[in-house]
Structure formats: structure tokens, C-alpha cells
Amino acid sequence: MAAYEPQKSDKFTFGLWTLGNPGRDPFGDVVRTGFTPVEMAQELGKLGVYGLNFHDNDLLPFGASVGEHDRIMAEFKKALDDNGLRVPMATTNLFFHPVFKDGAFTSNDPQVRAFAYQKVMYSMDRGAELGAEIYVFWGGREGAEVDASKDAVTAVKRMRDAINFFCEYSREQGYNYKLALEAKPNEPRGDIYLPTTGAMLGFIATLDHPEMVGVNPEYAHETISGLNFYHAVAQAVDAGKLFHIDLNGQKVGRFDQDLRFGQEDYKTNFFLVRLLENSGFQGMKHFDAHPLRTSDRDDALAFARGCMRSYLILREKAQRFDADPEVREILAQIHAGDAELEEHLSGYSQNKAQALKGRRFDPDALASKPLPYERLDQRLFDILMGVA
Ligand code: DIG
Ligand code: MN
Ligand code: MN
Helix, strand or coil: CCCCCCCHHHCEEEEHHHHCCCCCECCECCCCCCCCHHHHHHHHHCCCCCEEEEEHHHHCCCCCCHHHHHHHHHHHHHHHHHHCCECCEEECCCCCCHHHCCCCCCCCCHHHHHHHHHHHHHHHHHHHHCCCCEEEEECCCCEECCHHHCCHHHHHHHHHHHHHHHHHHHHHHCCCCEEEEECCCCCCCCEECCCCHHHHHHHHCCCCCHHHEEECCEHHHHHHCCCCHHHHHHHHHHCCCECCCEECECCCCCCCCCECCCCCCHHHHHHHHHHHHHCCCCCCEEECCCCCCCCCHHHHHHHHHHHHHHHHHHHHHHHHHHHCHHHHHHHHHHCCCCHHHHHHHCCCCHHHHHHHHHCCCCHHHHHCCCCCHHHHHHHHHHHHCCCC
């Protein structure tokens, strides 16, 4: 097996909108013919990809008849079967059609909110037909440019009503969905409600069925906020809420670039991959990204190969780092524990409180303990750059 060749066991997945992207941007027209769902199944099936994901309208054209949708579903199912691919995740496009210009679940118009509910239920039905087990909600239009137009507390309540409704719908239909909420701070709206993964974790606690709902953090979205994506994912892992993840690349302070995974910031991606691997994450390694506008169809396939290759290289670097003698020596030094004292720091008791209150510390001696973080970080750099 050649090095860095994706395997089904790696569970790499792509959204239909990734290679389907024709390269249009707010300042320029399409530059290439996007891959159709069947072409994606054929091309990505050859690359060891595990599955394809979709928004309803990536596959089923908005406004087409149910009969036409049935025909397309049958064709797509055959392509999936012929190429050994699954559909682990589905989601709804609640952001492209003008009807959602002021939100879907948070729209001021109850008819728009009701239409969004209808669209989600139909899309959940179709996703279940394809075997999807994760249902993602990204509220791209759930936001505001004019806060006078909408009470922000009412907006959160409407989001909660919607997610509670779809939890009940999934249970009543007997679907095996786990719902994954995806945060983004802005774009396309001036400000989007529930803007970070942390905000989503707080929101989930207010739901009727919090056990059914987790998060789908996206690298670009936390990075747009200037946050450390590795830290955001770590909190989701700790909470048992990392149900799905959107992997891509992003520069800080830019619009949502959805770049190839690993294209920017190798170090954060290193710690992210190390966390996913060492925490035993069993979910999909999903790429929510698209080829550069400068890419033709051949280079678009290089984008897909690159997303997976970058992950596999970083996985090997993480193993190399964890096994490195100098790294292990430094971590042993800085992680030197004190089992007896640490016993007092987790799980309250009156005895522990009294013991800590009465304990004598030498702050100056503690402050003088060496922390060779420069040496440690340089060692990581050497490993990432392939000179160690
Ligand atoms: C944007 O990053 C969102 C949409 O692409 C989709 O709703 C979700 C799926 O991963 N990510
Ligand atoms: Mn994005
Ligand atoms: Mn995403």
C-alpha cells in the first residue's frame, strides 16, 4: 500500500458541494464545470473515499417534482453502490433561495419558518432513505444586519423550537439521526446567531433532548473568529458532543475560504489531527472545502486527494511526535504530577478543603520551576518540517 493512500477505514467524506463547486465567487463567474453527484461517486470512489454528504438541493433540484427527485435518488443510489460509497450525513440548504434572505427558523415571517420546517422534514426523509445517521444544521441565514429587526432572545427561542421539533420528528419517524449543529460567526449574514462551537454547546443544554444533539465544528468558522480550532474541538470532545467535523483550511481575518485541508496553519491542524486520533474519534473526517477558483477539473481532483493526504501525513507526524524521545523527556518533566495533592483537586470534601487551606506553599520556588517550552515547540517545528 503506497504511503498516505486513503482507506475506507479512514472514513474520509466529501460534500457534493465540494467538487460540485464551479468556482463562482462574489466577484466572478464560474470557471469550470462542477462534478455531478454521479461523477463524484465515480471519481472519489477510486480514491478510497468512504462517503458523500449532501444538502437536499445539491442532489434534488429546488422545485422539481417528487417523481423527478425519485429518479435522481435511484440514479444516485446506483452510483453509490457501484462505487462502494455511503451517505453518512445529510443537511438542508436553508440559505440559497431568496425566501430565506432574512433567515429560515429565525425569520420574522411564520410562513417562511413553516416552509423551512417542511423543507427540513422532506430532506431528513430523503437523507434517511440514503442511510444518513448524522443530520447537520448550519444556520447560514440565521442572523442579522439590523438588530432592530429582530429580538435576539426571540431568535434563540425560535432556533430551540426548530431543533426540538426535528428531534421529535426524527424519533417519531424512527430515524437514527444524531443532530449536529454547525456554528459560524458571520457570512453571509452580518452576524449569525450562536456564532461559535462554544455557543452551540451552551444552546444544546437548553434543548428538550440534548442527548440527541451535538456539534459539527468547522475549522474555517472558528478560525474566522480568531479562535483556536483545536481548543474548540477539545471542548466538544470533553462534552461527548463531537458528532461530526468540517475539515478545511482558512487564514485568520479572511472571508470563509473553505480551503483544502492543511493548506494553512499546519500547527493547529497537527494538534487537531492528534486530538482526533488520540481521543479515538469514530466519526467521519468530513471535508467541507472546495477547490481554488484557479483550478480546472484535474486540479479539483488534486484538491480532493490533497485534503486526505494532508490528514494522513499529519497523522503520521502526530505518531512521530508522541514517540519522540526528546518530546517525551520534556513532557515527563513538565507533566510531573503529585498524586496525593491532585487527589485534593477533583471532587470536593471538607477534609480536602481544610487540608488545602492549611497547606504551606512556596510561590517563589514554584515560579522558578523550568518550563522548556521553546525547546518543545522547536522540536515540534523540526518534526513538522521533516528535519527531526
Ligand atoms: C457551511 O460550512 C456549512 C454548509 O456547507 C453545510 O450546511 C454544512 C455541512 O458541513 N457546512
Ligand atoms: Mn465554511
Ligand atoms: Mn461547514
